[in-house]
Amino acid sequence: MKPTSPNDGDVIAVALQALAVSLGDDARASRLLALTGLSPDDLRQRAAEPDVLVAVLRFLEDHEPDLIAVATEMGRTPQELVAARNALDA
Numbered sequence: 001m002k003p004t005s006p007n008d009g010d011v012i013a014v015a016l017q018a019l020a021v022s023l024g025d026d027a028r029a030s031r032l033l034a035l036t037g038l039s040p041d042d043l044r045q046r047a048a049e050p051d052v053l054v055a056v057l058r059f060l061e062d063h064e065p066d067l068i069a070v071a072t073e074m075g076r077t078p079q080e081l082v083a084a085r086n087a088l089d090a
Contacts, residue, residue, distance in 0.1 A: 014076070014084040015053035018060060019043070021070045028066055032059050050088045057085035 023029045023043075033039065036055045046052045060067040061082060071078045 011084045011087045012048060012050075012053065014074075014080065015057055015088060016048065017074055018070050018081055018084070019047060019053065019056045021073050022056060022060065022066070025069075028070075031063075031066075032056065035059055035062075054085055054089050057081055057088070061085065 022032055036059055038052065038055065042052065060070055064078075067078045067081060071081050074081075
């Protein structure tokens, strides 16, 4: 397990917010589940796990319109979401 840093909580919070926003749109939520292989039970049980959060952020990165839409709704830039994925994936 990698050591935690003071920014880990911030990165996790950003990723969790991206997950919540993604799930708030039915079409995007369906694609997320289909393309990541995650199930609703996986999300309920493992939502805060780095591997799950990385999968969610990669899903957004793979479809730029979703990345931009989610980032905008969060009041963040797409680059911030990519940086969060990079931090979690390190």
